[in-house]
Amino acid sequence: MKKILVHICCGVDAVYALRKIKEEYPDAYIEGYFYDPNIHPEEEYILRWIETERVCNDLGIKCYLAPYEIEKWLTAVKGLENEPERGKRCSVCHDLRLEKTAEFARENRFDAITTVLMMSPKKDFQVLKEIGESIARKYDLQFLSIDFRKNGGIEKMNRLSKEAQLYHQNYCGCMYALFQQREGEYIKELVSYGKGRLPGSREELLFIKQIRAFAESLGLPCKEEGFNFVNWRVIHSILKINKQEIPHSVLWFSRSVKGILRAKVKNLMYEDDKKVALLNKYNCKIWILNQTLKDIPLEMPRVFTEPILIVGSDYRDLIDIDTKVEIRLKTEFDENGRSQNLIIGNPEAVHTLEYYSDTLPDGKEGYSFINIKGAILENLDRIRRGEIKVVIYGAKTAGNLGKMYMKKAFINI
Ligand code: SF4
Structure with missing residues (x-):
């Protein structure tokens, strides 16, 4: 029986391609190989792996998770950072992934290799075929070049992917392609906020x-x-009281402060769970909790608000009428x-x-x-x-x- 090792980059590309390989080689033993150190950041890599595993489990195909060798990938593409997509960096990237697949295939007595990268409309089929065949020859393997896109392959892939509710990424994988795609823009795909799992992250x-x-x-x-x-996040935030920097959090949907806000406390109000200091500029407020500092979840959606910063009870006595406050706050609505x-x-x-x-x-x-x-x-x-x-x-x-x-x-x- 023929043993085929299939390099897999994501669940979406695999969902139809694996079915097609099974259809073309009904008597073969098929295994998947997830080796994609080109994917940034690591959370994205794990996400794509989980979706790949879901697809393989559904088809009864074993899939092997190879190590995340990010340093090896970065070294391989050094000097090619500014190459366009489908350029030299991509050839090196394909080389690296297929070479590792071939090594694994040789060690584990497979007869042939292939890759679901040939599913993607953004990849050059001919280039992948040439790279695959040359690497396979080196390892005494066969390379199966299957044009998965033929006969409505893309439509079938999209339908199957939708049915399985697969995560559909919006970039190829590496940060360099993202830098080019979003030139001059802030790239939220490469950023993690805080230590937790924020809504929409x-x-x-x-x-x-x-x-x-x-x-x-x-x-x-x-x-x-x-x-x-509509999502919201804090980009940066500094609160100083009488020139001393104070640990704090920011209430959901607070808007940014332009530049540096220097103000004074003009009024104090006492509520059940906090003391509220109203500043003399921009309707800014500081909530001083009756307990140590914590982030505050919203029980209900709220409207866009003037900046509200939250401090713990340890600073209760520091904040009084006329206390000097300095705030820098940048938030973002998405x-x-x-x-x-x-x-x-x-x-x-x-x-x-x-x-x-x-x-x-x-x-x-x-x-x-x-x-x-x-x-x-x-x-x-x-x-x-x-x-x-x-x-x-x-x-x-x-x-x-x-x-x-x-x-x-x-x-x-
Ligand atoms: S754009 Fe895609 S194929 Fe090209 S180098 Fe980046 S991750 Fe690899």
Whole structure:
């Protein structure tokens, strides 16, 4: 029986290509090989791997996760950083990935190799074919050059990918291509904010995909429901009181301050859980909590607000009428915010176990993978019988948005 090793770069490219290979070589033993050190950053690499594994599991194909050799990739493409996509950097990148695939194939007694990179409309089929054939020859292997795109391959890939609700990345993989694609723009794909899983972040999506992969490995039906929202994040923030820098957090949907704001406290108000200092400029406020500093999740979506900075009770006595305050604050609104709910089990089940996928920026106020895995295992029989479902809502800390979306409490046009 012929043994074929298939290099895989992502779930989307693999979802149809693997089916096609199975169809063309029905008697072959097929295995996947995920070697993609070109993917930046590492969270993106893990996300693409999880989706690849989901696709392979569904088709009963074993897939091997090779090490993430980012330094090796960076060294290989040194000097080619500014090459355009499909240029010399891409040839080196393909060389590196296919050479490693061939090495693994030779060591593990495969007869042939191929790559699902040939699925992508953005890749040059002829170049991949030539690279693949030359590398395979070196290792005494056959290279299978299959034009997956022929006969409506792309449409089939898109349909299958949609059905499986696969994560569809919007860039090839490396930071250099992203720098060119978004020249002069801020590239949020390369940035992580805080230690937690913020609403709409890749970390939040990765968490959902990890749980989904686990639930599907138990044979449970899963469904993701995505929704859009206006996202918000802090780019940088400094608060000084009487020239002393103070640890603080910023309330969701606070707008930026232009330049440096130098102001004084003009009024103090006392509420149940905090003291509020109103500054004499721009309606800025400082909330001084009755407890130590913590990030504050929103229970409800809120409107755009003047800057509100939050400090812990340790600074209660430092802030009084006429206290001098200095603030630098840059925040960002993103109209492309997107999060998702994950439903595990029968969506019609009467009982629901509720969890959340996001956390506060400090990583608090959330659930761990272990928490949710434990709940699924504990209720496995009831989930299988359709008596209970597990729902993991997205974007809780931004105002319970996932739960509101499920209850149709707002309309996603
Ligand atoms: S654009 Fe894609 S193929 Fe080209 S070097 Fe970057 S990751 Fe590799």
